[in-house]
Amino acid sequence: MRETISTSAAPAALGPYSQAVRAGDFIFTAGQLGLDPATGALREGVAAQARQALDNLAAVLAQAGAGLADVVKTTIFFADLADFQTVNAIYGARFVGAAPARSAVQVAALPQNGRVEIEMVAYVPR
16 A cells, blocks of 8 residues: 655655655655745755754654654765764754664765755554
């Protein structure tokens, strides 16, 4: 069973992909940048981008009937790993209790010259 998840509370996809897909009991999100869903503009600075990306992901998960407490795996993509500590502090404040498994990697570039992009996998038994 596969279901596409979409919400106007997060930025629209920048290409031919879905904001998220539910497959059985799992929800797989697309990566989210720090784009303001109302304006489509990228937030200024890595801290603001990380907060907005997490807000966007929370909105997508909410549309699927899930929340950050249901997240089992995340991947964080950095334009510069020098931003790791800043993003790590913001990220850590969003996950109370058992944090999900996580990967963090530096990439050559992110869309729209973003500094951080985050994707998630959530588990929500039906």
